[in-house]
Amino acid sequence: MTQDLAPHVPDQASHRSDEDVRPDWWRSAVIYQVYVRSFADSDGDGVGDLAGVRAKLPYLEQLGVDALWLTPFYASPQADGGYDVADYRAVDPLFGDLSDADTLVREAHARGLRVIVDIVPNHTSDRHAWFTEALASEPGSPARARYHFRPGKGKDGELPPNDWESVFGGPAWTRTRNQDGTPGEWYLHLFAPEQPDLNWENPEVREEFESVLRFWLDLGVDGFRIDVAHGMVKAEGLPDIGHTEQVKMIGAQVLPFFDQDGVHEIHRSWRTLLDSYPGERIGVAEAWAPTPARLSMYVRPDELHQAFNFHFLSCEWEARTMRSVIDESLASAGSVGAPTTWVLSNHDVVRHVTRYGGGEQGLRRARAAALLMLALPGSTYVYQGEELGLPEVVDLPDEVRQDPSFFRDNGQDGFRDGCRVPLPWSGDQAPYGFGPGGSWLPQPDSWRDLSVESQTGDPRSTLELYRSALRLRRELPGLGDGPMEWLQAPEGVLAFSRPGFVCTVNTSDTEAELPVPGRPVLSSEPVSFTGGSVRLPADSCVWWAL
CATH class of the missing domain: 3.20.20.80 (Glycosidases)
Structure with missing residues (x-):
């Protein structure tokens, strides 16, 4: 016998009561x-x-x-x-x-x-008032101390301060220009250059x-x-990663x-x-x-x-x-x-x-x-x-x-x-x-x-x-936060119990058979029953109430 545990479709939304506002x-x-x-x-x-x-x-x-x-x-x-x-x-x-x-x-x-x-x-953002002020300020100024500004390496400071890379790709440093147009310090941005990192020290x-x-x-x-x-x-000193x-x-x-x-x-x-x-x-x-x-x-x-x-x-x-x-x-x-x-x-x-x-x-x-x-x-x-x-x-x-x-x-x-x-x-x-x-x-x-x-x-x-x-x-009291216990299951199947509840998941690409653990209440795919056994389709999950 095949049972289609299709979701119940209510006529209209049910509104929450004050009882739903729970502690924790x-x-x-x-x-x-x-x-x-x-x-x-x-x-x-x-x-x-x-x-x-x-x-x-x-x-x-x-x-x-x-x-x-x-x-x-x-x-x-x-x-x-x-x-x-x-x-x-x-x-x-x-x-x-x-x-x-x-x-x-x-x-x-x-x-x-x-x-x-x-x-x-x-x-x-690099358009934040703090960063705009930092760019207009001198090296070592309080405005720049809110971010990570550093002089570059190399003879003329032409290399980034360290080897860090941006999560978005490329160096994690961008060089600024001084007020007179000459190359200046570098600032750190672990993401886009438009996202300068703050100094949380x-x-x-x-x-x-x-x-x-x-x-x-x-x-x-x-x-x-x-x-x-x-x-x-x-990390203190902004050390190289070497990778x-x-x-x-x-x-x-x-x-x-x-x-x-x-x-x-x-x-x-x-x-x-x-x-x-x-x-x-x-x-x-x-x-x-x-x-x-x-x-x-x-x-x-x-x-x-x-x-x-x-x-x-x-x-x-x-x-x-x-x-x-x-x-x-x-x-x-x-x-x-x-x-x-x-x-x-x-x-x-x-x-x-x-x-x-x-x-x-x-x-x-x-x-x-x-x-x-x-x-x-x-x-x-x-x-x-x-x-x-x-x-x-x-x-x-x-x-x-x-x-x-x-x-x-x-x-x-x-x-x-x-x-x-x-x-x-x-x-x-x-x-x-x-x-x-x-x-x-x-x-x-x-x-x-x-x-x-x-x-x-x-x-x-x-x-x-x-x-x-x-x-x-x-509605089911055993769901949400609380205990769970793994149950025996065939290869490729996860089965666990919560108070008054069992969940079975077949992650394999073939049907799996196991004893019926309770009353089926919801499934992601139709399931079949033979005697006291249930056949779980491939890639499916069933919820059971005890």
Whole structure:
């Protein structure tokens, strides 16, 4: 007998009650990442904005997430999609104004949704008032002490101060010009030249960011996703690395510009600040660390609340490998009493439908991986569009690309634009309801079948699978943060129990048979039963209630 455990499609969204506002909400939260410029456009300029996000709050409420994380919407020249901030207290006109941010936070709260905003403390824009002042000042001046300015090496200072490479490719140093036009000092930028690194040994930098955090906390935000949380402190003396292709070492080795022990004192001070506000405001570290143990240092009881689990994101679709990464992640976070976070995609990596093989196979695996992720202990992050099963757009013309790493050599792959293509909401042709105009990146014709409109109400769609999974995650008491136990399973299959619940995942390319562990409540693919056994299709996941 084959049973199609298609998601239940409710007639209308169910609204949260006050009981849903739980203490330690972040330990089990499902947080939806909104890449603002690609989410929804309200004014027809082809770029998403805060008013567009506000208009889609009912969608996020119906989806069933607990919070949204907004990528930077601050005043910026947009050299790196807003991660080059010129004014941390102002909204860029591209996205609206400060009243739009205030209204968005208030309306989200009214719907039971918390709001987390990005903060970018490793670097500013080169158009920031501080850097403009630094360029106009003399070497050794207080204005330059806020950044990393150094004289060059070589006879005439013509060589960079050290051998560090930018994450986006090329040297991590750019030479300035003195007021008389002669070559001057060099400044450090671990990313684009338009993103000079701040010197966090300078008390003025620390005081300024405490003030910025208070500004947004006073406006009502529920926390911060901290960009490059591992990079704010550099090794004393800025020593050479003696190795090229340094970007390949990130997350595998300790580098003199990443994961230095000094960052933890900063995060401890920020935790104290967050705890001084009511409502459990949180800090989330975007931290690349070479081991789970190093990553766990960012979420010790007196530091940040969460850290992204990039080891899980980069894990292969293979049972033994996934189990090992899950075990390591749970053990390292648990050693400091923190919840583990799970994430499959974000705005910097190839979407997991494509990473898992693309096409029908990639989508099957992505659907199964979503149920696996949502069943694991801890908190999860959903990147906009993954609930639609969106693949990476791999054929964008070069002339439309805006990723700064695309234009530099030997850095990131330079194709991050492919995961940032604006969402399809409705209609039969681009921009698929994204806004009244076009979209800043072109959307594929195939996306007409992946829009929110086309998937809503279809019990076999990926959108309804996510909606059902998020509803069950709230209803079943054993999900969210808490214990889990591995169960015996055939080769290629993961099986584990939570209180009153079992999850089975077949990562192999063949059907797997195992005893029925309970009452099936949701599956990524139809499953077959014979007597007391269930046959799990290849690349599928089933949830069972006990």
